Amino acid sequence: MRVFLDAAACKQADEEAMQRGIPSPVLMERAAYSVVEEIRKREFDLSCPVVLCGTGNNGGDGAAAARILSEMGYRPRVLLFGDPEKYSDQMKLQLHILSSCPAEVIRCSKEEDLKACDSATVLIDALFGIGLHRDLTGLFAEAVRYVNHLDCPVIAVDIPSGVNTDTGVVCGAAIKASLTVTFTCGKPGLFLFPGTVYAGEVVIREIGIRIPENLDRRRKLYNVEESDLCVLPERDESGNKGTFRKVLCITGSPDICGAAFLSAKAALRTGVGMVKIYTSENNRIPLNTLVPEALLSVYSEKQWEEDQLLRDMDWADIILVGCGLGTGKTALKILKTFLDHNHKPAVMDADALNLLAEHRELMRQPDFPCIITPHIGELSRLLEVSVQDLKENLISIVSRSADESGVVFLAKDARSVVAEPNGRVYLTTSGNSALATAGSGDVLAGITAGLLARVPEHPLAAAALSAFIHGRCGTLAAEDRSEASVNAADLLDYIQRFS
Numbered sequence: 001m002r003v004f005l006d007a008a009a010c011k012q013a014d015e016e017a018m019q020r021g022i023p024s025p026v027l028m029e030r031a032a033y034s035v036v037e038e039i040r041k042r043e044f045d046l047s048c049p050v051v052l053c054g055t056g057n058n059g060g061d062g063a064a065a066a067r068i069l070s071e072m073g074y075r076p077r078v079l080l081f082g083d084p085e086k087y088s089d090q091m092k093l094q095l096h097i098l099s100s101c102p103a104e105v106i107r108c109s110k111e112e113d114l115k116a117c118d119s120a121t122v123l124i125d126a127l128f129g130i131g132l133h134r135d136l137t138g139l140f141a142e143a144v145r146y147v148n149h150l151d152c153p154v155i156a157v158d159i160p161s162g163v164n165t166d167t168g169v170v171c172g173a174a175i176k177a178s179l180t181v182t183f184t185c186g187k188p189g190l191f192l193f194p195g196t197v198y199a200g201e202v203v204i205r206e207i208g209i210r211i212p213e214n215l216d217r218r219r220k221l222y223n224v225e226e227s228d229l230c231v232l233p234e235r236d237e238s239g240n241k242g243t244f245r246k247v248l249c250i251t252g253s254p255d256i257c258g259a260a261f262l263s264a265k266a267a268l269r270t271g272v273g274m275v276k277i278y279t280s281e282n283n284r285i286p287l288n289t290l291v292p293e294a295l296l297s298v299y300s301e302k303q304w305e306e307d308q309l310l311r312d313m314d315w316a317d318i319i320l321v322g323c324g325l326g327t328g329k330t331a332l333k334i335l336k337t338f339l340d341h342n343h344k345p346a347v348m349d350a351d352a353l354n355l356l357a358e359h360r361e362l363m364r365q366p367d368f369p370c371i372i373t374p375h376i377g378e379l380s381r382l383l384e385v386s387v388q389d390l391k392e393n394l395i396s397i398v399s400r401s402a403d404e405s406g407v408v409f410l411a412k413d414a415r416s417v418v419a420e421p422n423g424r425v426y427l428t429t430s431g432n433s434a435l436a437t438a439g440s441g442d443v444l445a446g447i448t449a450g451l452l453a454r455v456p457e458h459p460l461a462a463a464a465l466s467a468f469i470h471g472r473c474g475t476l477a478a479e480d481r482s483e484a485s486v487n488a489a490d491l492l493d494y495i496q497r498f499s
C-alpha cells in the first residue's frame with residue numbers, strides 16, 4: 001500500500017524530521033542529489049542544464065542541484081525568480097554555496113531574460129513546490145508559458161510548479177514536465193487530473209523523512225497496489241457454491257438489459273458462488289442466453305409484487321441494486337422495498353442513486369454495510385454539488401460525505417476516490433480512458449459486489465480493491481486492444497487475473 005500526503009502533512013513530516021535532528025540542509029542535499037541522479041540515469045544531454053529557482057525551499061533544491069551538477073563537471077545556468085527579500089533561509093544558504101561554483105547565475109526580472117532558457121538541453125523546474133498558495137501571475141506565469149514551448153526534457157522538483165499539491169488543479173499556469181522527482185511519498189496533485197498530465201513520469205525518492213504517525217486522517221491518502229490483494233481470504237479448496245456466497249443483482253429494466261448482464265457476469269468472474277438477477281420479464285431471453293450461469297427472477301411491470309422481491313432478498317448474502325434499473329414507478333417501488341427491508345451488505349449503483357437524488361425523502365443512514373458507486377454526474381445529483389466543484393475537490397467532498405452518510409463511497413472518475421465513514425480515504429491511480437465507456441460502471445459494480453461477497457464485513461476493502469482491479473482491467477484490455485476500442489464486456493476477460 002502506498003501513501004500520499006497533502007501539502008500540510010508534507011510540511012508536518014519535514015518538521016518532524018528536523019525535530020529528530022536531521023538538519024534542513026541535509027534533507028535538501030539528499031533531495032537535490034536524488035534529482036541529479038534521476039536525470040543522469042536517463043542519460044539526458046547535460047551540455048546546457050538550466051535551473052529555474054523560486055524564492056522558497058523548492059528554489060533551494062534547484063540551487064543545490066545546480067551546485068551538484070557543477071561539482072560533477074557540468075556548467076549549469078541558474079535563473080532566479082522573485083523578490084530576493086523573500087528568499088527562504090535555505091535558499092539563501094544554497095545561493096551562497098553556489099556563488100563559489102562554476103555556474104552562471106542570472107536574476108530574471110523581465111520577459112526578455114527568459115531567452116536564457118533557449119539553449120537549455122535539460123530544464124530543472126524549482127520555482128514552486130508544496131508551498132505554492134496562490135495563482136501564478138506576472139513573470140512567473142510568463143516563465144511557465146515560455147518553458148512549456150521549449151523542446152527539451154523538463155524535470156520538476158517535487159511537483160510541477162503551478163500544480164496544486166492537494167487537488168491537482170492548475171493555478172493559473174503550470175510547468176509541463178516530462179519527469180517529476182518527488183520526495184518521501186506521492187502527493188495527490190501528482191495523480192489527480194489535470195496535475196497528473198503535467199507531472200509526466202513520477203519518481204518517488206526517500207530522503208530520510210518519515211511519514212508522521214499522528215496525521216489528521218484526511219491528510220493521508222492510501223493507494224492500492226497489486227500486493228494488497230492478499231487481504232482477500234484464500235479460496236476454500238473444499239468449498240461449494242454456497243461457501244462462495246450468493247449475490248442478488250436487482251438490475252435491468254424493461255428497456256435495459258446490458259447493465260444486468262455486465263454486472264452479473266463481473267460478480268461471477270470475481271468468484272461469487274451464485275448470482276441471481278432480479279429483473280424485468282423483458283430480459284428473460286437475452287439474460288438466459290448471455291449469462292446462463294445466473295438464476296433469474298423476473299417481474300412484470302403490470303403485476304409487480306413485493307413478496308417476490310423480499311423472497312429473493314432473503315435468499316441472498318449480498319445485494320447489488322441499481323445498474324440499469326431505470327427511474328420509473330416500478331423501479332421506485334423496488335428501491336423502496338429494498339431500503340425498507342434490507343439488512344444484508346449491499347452495493348448501490350447508478351439508478352438506485354439517481355432515484356435517491358430524485359426522492360430525497362428516502363435518504364437515511366443505512367443499518368447495513370453499504371457501498372455506493374456513483375460516477376461524477378450521479379454524485380453531483382446525489383450531493384447537490386456542481387460537477388466543477390467535485391472535479392476540483394473530489395477527495396475532501398467525498399470523505400466528508402462518507403462521514404455524514406455512514407456509507408462507503410466509491411466515487412468513479414478518471415481517478416476514483418474511495419472513502420469510509422470516519423476512516424481511510426483511497427485514491428485509485430490504476431486505469432485509463434479505456435474505462436470511460438458505456439457499461440464500464442456496471443462491470444465495476446459487479447466486481448464490487450463480488451468482492452463484498454468475499455469480505456462482507458469489510459466494505460472499504462471491497463470498494464478500494466474493486467476500484468483497483470477495475471482500473472487494472474482497463475489497462476490490460478487497452479494493451480491488447482487500444483484505449484479507444486475497449487468495450488465494457490472486454491473488461492470481463494481480465495478480472496480472472498485478480499480473482
Ligand SMILES: NC(=O)C1=CN([C@@H]2O[C@H](COP(=O)(O)OP(=O)(O)OC[C@H]3O[C@@H](n4cnc5c(N)ncnc54)[C@H](OP(=O)(O)O)[C@@H]3O)[C@@H](O)[C@H]2O)[C@@H](O)CC1
Pocket residue numbers: 014024027028031054055056057058059061082086087088127128129130131132133134135136137140157158159183207
Ligand atoms: N523543509 C524541508 O526540509 C525540505 C523541503 N524541500 C523542498 O521545499 C519545498 C517547499 O518549500 P517551501 O515551503 O519553502 O515552499 P515553496 O514551494 O518553495 O514556495 C514558497 C515560496 O513561494 C512563494 N509563492 C507561493 N506561491 C506563489 C505564487 N503563486 N506566486 C509567487 N510566489 C509564490 C512564497 O512567497 P509568498 O507567497 O510567501 O510571498 C514562498 O517564497 C518542497 O516542495 C521541496 O521541494 C525539500 O528540500 C526537502 C526538505
Ligand SMILES: [K+]
Pocket residue numbers: 058125126127128129156157158159160161
Ligand atoms: K517545482
